[in-house]
Amino acid sequence: MAKTRSWRWSLPALLLAGQAHATGIQFNMTPGVTDISQQVYALHMTIFWICCAIGLVVFTAMFVSIILHRKSRGVTPATFHESTKVEIIWTAIPVLILIVMAIPATRVLIAMEDTSDSDVTVLITGSQWRWHYEYLDYDIDYFSILATPRGQVEGRLPKGDNYLLEVDRPLVIPTGKKVRFLMTSDDVIHSWWVPAFAIKKDTNPGFINEAWTQVNEPGIYRGQCAELCGMDHGFMPIVVIAKEPDDFAKWVEQEEARIAAIREEEQRLLALRMNIEEQMVLGERVYLAHCAACHQPNGTGLPPMFPALKDNYVTTQDRAEHIKVMVDGRPGTSMASFARQLSLRELTSVITYTRNAWGNDTGDVVQAVEVYEYMQGKGE
Amino acid sequence: MSTVTTADHHDEHHDHKPTGIKRWLFTTNHKDIGSLYLIFALAMFFLGGAMAMVIRLELFQPGLQFVDPQFFNQMTTMHGLIMVFGAVMPAFTGLANWMIPMMIGAPDMALPRMNNWSFWILPFAFLILIISMFLPGGGPDFGWTFYAPLSTTYSNDSTALFVFAVHIMGISSIMGAINVIVTIVNMRAPGMTWMKLPLFVWTWLITAFLLIMVMPVLAGVVTMVLTDKYFATSFFDAAGGGDPVLFQHIFWFFGHPEVYIMILPAFGIVSAIVPTFARKKLFGYASMVYATASIAILSFLVWAHHMFTTGMPVFATLFFMYTTMLIAVPTGVKVFNWVATMWRGAMTFEVPMMFALAFIVLFTIGGLSGVMLAITPADFQYHDTYFVVAHFHYVLVSGAVFSIVAAVYYWLPKWTGHMYDEKLGQLHFWCSLISVNLLFFPMHFVGLAGMPRRIPDYALQFADFNAFVSVGGFLFGLSQLIFLWVVIKCARGGEKAPAKPWEGAEGLEWEVPSPAPYHTFDTPPQVK
């Protein structure tokens, strides 16, 4: 037995040599960190054991029959072939078992539908392929995107412990408080799933869905988009940090200050001129995070859905159109507006970067004021 | 079940048929068309399987190694479409074509010309689907469930071809279903009363009604996708007053009965094989018929259990949870009846029986995970994870596909006139059984641990299971090559098969010689 075990687990380890990490193998659903998730887990285990018991009874009968009632043992087959009594029994017993299952299931489901007032409300908006969090009670909103470097995905860098489950800006919520999530989408259907909270809810474009949680323990909880939403469906993780209420209040303060600072800086930026080196460094970072998934790191795109930016008319010639597409998006395509997703500084830099990278070499240095003027409607 | 009193066939005397390619292109013979369907299904099974191999290759390790995410999505989409519409459904139609006329004592299908068309449009449908993959921008990549608006506003231009292909498949299925119903209703031999029909015929009759009821709804929903994408309608577009969730309601109104379309004929096959090799009559024939009918009726009332996470109100969720749980009852009755059939029989374990027994065990596992999925609060955790993938592959691969394989082994002597190679068959069985479980069982764990489905790359904690699953997948794929070899070998020669190669078999198909002559039952047999 010991021998088989070591073989079983060493085989994949061998196959994955070089990237096997000390993450324990999880066989079962997480009990999670909320009262609801623990109820869901208990329900899951109850149903699981009932199903195992049913399976055991059926398979035992079957295998006893296979062992005893075989022709090679010289048995003569019986001739019975119907019994209304038996049929009624094995219709009635499953019905009873199902009722036994339905009662706790109904109870948990109704407990999940708690519509009482919440302490914090977050509007979650899914879009291809990032999450946007907006705190309705505070002046805070930001995008949350995959933070795993592409090098790790492509195998050029060793994979980190939270490979594909890490984001640049996690959602932060307080522990012990009721947090309500409103969910919607900007494009296709996504599904916001954090197993530790037992929340999985679709975000439907144009419609709003609701879910809530009350996390008992501070910690970092990770999840993923659960509904196929296009090319990078596998690359839009969710990270939630639950903090004690005091720490949460501190975070809110910091975050509000940070966002105010960005706005202030934007005003300052309008007067300032950034040099090309500075813009290329920032622009590349923004490009790899926001653009490279579709347009590819080397700007070749995936035509015709995602056009090449290298040697593209817009990115090498039509500067005004370039700014317009970045600010407004291209209606009817996957090209979204980045006006709200990126800061003015990021927006400017990524345009400059695109106009000078991969041999585009226009030498153009776009300045914040130019983009700002377009956004204010003065550009035309 | 039924016996023939007059055995005066003159079949051998007019066993003439056209030769060459024309025979196959213009044939109206139910046996030829049955063979065409089965060969086509086998080809599609290997094509869809090759796509599954691509998927498993990419998922063997974390990271992107072989394909890009967009191609990966095309693979999952095409794998689903090809396996559902190209492999499982045509295979069952092929079996229906071959066996139903022989089982009910009819000379052919009722509508032989339509039979020819309904087969021959099928290869074109799949040709269109496969060609769409070579268009700039690639083929369909929105999953076989093609949820709007991913399949409308956000899809590539192959969508038009996808819609066209689905329409053709739908027309083919509907024509096939009409043919089956007319044949069973009108062409039964004298004395072949309803409650004497073999269960395979019964399950197919009910399946055919399901097909007629839901394939037009599928045609409707793909048409709506087409007009939403190209003709500015807004069925599913919120901006124009539509609702993307409406798509899911219409799709699953088709989609749920569709999964029963893929399993009811399997019940019929197992109900034929188990009594044969247990040498004992099927237990509870009548209750089997009623259970099949109630599953079919209930299948129209459960569709929204695929949509628990879309944000339905509690009362609707509860309704669909209860109806879904209820389906377990007639399904359970079937399993219990099969076990009771085996009980105190005199069993032997030829390859068809082995596959049928594996079917009962593995389908039951899939059925039990189905009960777990019906429990809505738990489904919030299972939904769209590998737990679901495990569930429906247990039901469809070790369920539907195993039953088709069992049927092929069971009736191959009748079709070819030769016994298949029992040793190779057993090898195929054991390789398939072990690898199918290596392939799909760990998916339960990886799903419970939190791995979403339809992702080309995954977090490191899922790596060990995925490597395991991929190895299982490659082994399962290779095992099916044994099957191909057995079938080819049997078609080309082998030990001569008697009219009734299985000691315990009953039914009209065993009254005609093996191989079954080109024309059978020109004079209807008298069934007592």
Next chain:
Amino acid sequence: MNAKHSTLIGKLSLLVVAMFAFGYALVPLYDVFCDITGINGKTASEPVSAEAAIIDTSREITIEFIARPNQQMPWIFRPEVRRMRVHPGEIHIMNYLAENPTGRAIVGQAVPSVSPGQAALFFHKIECFCFTQQYLAGGNDMLMPLQFYVDPALPAQFSTITLSYTLYDVTSQWQDSGQDTATEFGE
């Protein structure tokens, strides 16, 4: 083909046609079903008359206003306040600010959604900018009013109603049909 077959084929074909039609009929049926049950949280697309309802002062409902331009809609679009406490039966006006910062005229359509879905049945709009498409010339802004009341029959379990508007750019519908948006909207 004999007559017995033809009759049966006829009936079955009729069933096929009927089921295809049923697929389409599911669209209005779904709307009707949603209007009755509030299954998808859509509010009525027609105004209700301002019936002098009884004001239920015994309880207060929190109305939460969410306004989002879709990501391809460049307007700035927000409610004047985020939350409002109302008594069921009271008629209130809520203004939404819309600003078109671009240099071109844009036609917008707001799509409402209410959560929890069933509460949509008890949220009545006397007047709403979402009933019609809205036009804004480049660089202009406007206030868009919503006049509403909460039905006093709202079940006690609902204490918060969230009303969300997603604003879509539907200018292309007008451009596609060759009409000039400025004249259509009387500018």
